Amino acid sequence: MAKPLFKVNTSQEVITMLKDHLNLKEITQNNIEEVDVKIALHRFLAEEIVVPANLPGFNRSTMDGYAIRAEDSFGATDSLPFYLKIIGEIKMGVRPEFKINPGEAVKISTGGMLPGGANAVMMVEYTEQIDDTTIEARRSISPWENVVREDEDLKTGEIILRKGHRLRPQGIGVLAGIGKTNIKIYRKPKIAIISTGNEIIPAEGEPRIGQIRDINSYTLGACIEEADGVPVYRGIIKDEVILLEQEIKKTIKEDKVEAVIISGGSSVGVRDVTLEVLNRLGRPGVLIHGVSVKPGKPTIVAVADNRPIFGLPGHPVSAMIIFDLFVRPLISWLQGGEYNYNSTKEIEAELTCNMVSNSGREDYVRVFVYKEGEKFYAEPILGKSGLISTMVRASGLIKIGLNIEGVEKGSKVRVRLF
Template sequence: MRSVDDHLASVLARIQPLPPFEQHLLDAHGHRLAEDVVAPRDVPLFDNSAMDGYAVRRIDVVGADQESPAVLTVTQDIPAGTATEAEIGPGECARIMTGAPVPRGADAIVPVEWTDGWSEGTVRVHRVPEHGGHVRHMGEDIQRGQTLLTVGTVLGARQIGLLAAVGRDLVAVRPSPRVVVISTGSELVEPGVEPGPGQIPDANGYTLSAAAREAGAIVYRVGVVADDPKLLLDTIEDQLVRADLVVTTGGVSVGAYDVVKEALSGLGTVEFDRVAMQPGMPQGFGVVGPDEIPIFTLPGNPVSAYVSFELFVRPAIRKLAGYEDDLHHPVVDAICTAGFGSPGGRRQFARGVVGPAGSGGRIEVRPVGGAGSHLMGGLAQANCLISVPEEQTRVQAGDLVSVVLLDEAREVLAMMGER
């Protein structure tokens, strides 16, 4: 058997990030930047008014108050979206709207509330603005040549707005990997269909599809494929047009009807291995089709399939998406609250619930469910995997163990200030 680390390293060595491509802003929403974005222009583009009011020369209104207002001649009207070449001279002002360019000669804006109102002839100013008051100055927010966003930034609403503000309509992003999930087994039926004799609902297809979404993929779940090698190969071939990665579940052990192993072994591009882990010992990985699309063939037992996905498929999806430093779930040390056995020679990934201890700020983990690879009840409760080394056959209560944090556990530990 090969080790977990060797199998993971072999998988990741054959995965290459998807090439970036340019997207319009709204289509780029939610994607990761594949370039540093440098501001092509200043923001604001020009000095403009922050208020509805009058553009003035401050020197002309110094000393003005309610008893002795400054009286200025209104020489022009400047709505937003227009420009003016006329200059404000001594004793003059211009009516100006929010966002309109400040005319030459003016160095402050008097809000209309500080005057006797809108006027086309003369206006009385009874309060003095600061020098530059209520003027949005060119480049005060963003300066041309400034780095705004860096490679790897996830484009949310605020980042999309920033790109629009500097006039970018296209941006290079990493595409979300497209993952096709195929469940195999003649015993499977769709959830919602009453199982017949010997039949069970397809839990794996839904579990893995949801997990792939959580990893950042666009997911296409294929309906159940019966135990027919030709039908499976035809299904995979049909799906390759929309796949950056394929995941199958079931049919990879040594049974008489292990259709995935039977169908793909003949291609010569998929290797089937026994990995020293529990659950999830039978694993397969390789490429299919003329474009050599990566394919993972995972075990059929639900817990085995899920654990295998989180350990091997999730990092591959993240690498396809261009991640470099965040491929894997984080691992922390925790105090185990109960003892349990572990098979010698294989690394066990037991289900657990991790959280803060009662005192001292320690992290504790509580095993949940049994060791069986079919026990979905415990898996649904778990927020982590307890990793027990190959040489260890027993975990005692109070032992320090390594814990692989699933997404829910990260939230728990974030609340207590742990990472």
């Protein structure tokens, strides 16, 4: 009897189903470590950061000049200057022990603390020193001009970073600014990679006719690292149910991995083997068998006792695209974060030729981007999904949506750069 065709799901349906069948809180709550903030870049916070004290904590000059009462300058112009008595100079890093009165000023440098009574800084460029104790100023300034107020940057009790936030350099800086040098973050999730196929040999081996080296383990391992996960390389397994099941159980037990990728697990020769294994590893089993994505249609997604398992196509291009769609977001979720599509890696370009697509699926087209004059152009790189060289030559991918039957030459497209 002929086997029924698998039902394909859209990429958004896959994301929704995967999230609905995972208890992410259970996974992340026992996956926390405390580290020095200096090594926390791009990690996800496992705690809420509350500001313990105002920052900068004092009224701070942003210019070299004179700390004054702004009211003393009101109405001043080049033709109608005003005069102030210099009563001292602010030393850097020292709290002034005096205050100024109307008609007085103190010399101050950028970063200095304003003394009591002062509420503005007159830039030195707008003054002229008449003698050792007197300056002339020719400009009116408003209260708190050229000053950072004591709570202008951060206020006591303010939540500055939330749990699940992915730390950027500016986040590291704000943590240092409030004295938070040790923080709780989520551990990077460990993702096992198992290559399947009787024709696959280790990369260091010499292939005979009909054999190929293991490209996907290395490619997917690099993708995992780029996504802030930890790859666990489990080697190559033959296309046999018992061997595959044993290897998955072994990596779960020994390596304590949070997810498993089976490379080649959705190909025709091993698909039934993969489905059988994934359906008996734990509940609920296989969720997805087929996605409306080209390349990558025969993808398998399963969850076994709260552990996601992916059967990715054996072709390198397909494997990389499916990884980007489903595994990369998962790695963020496993660290308590939300996956944000990185729009900073996108550019707009003009398509150099017509591209045909079938309605009802998402097409991901490899393109080479070049610039002529002020315009970027996207030139499709044609080739089968088994050709890793096409990804090497490509600058990025364009997506042709589900209900679009093609894109005409000259159309503006968004290119997601690698």
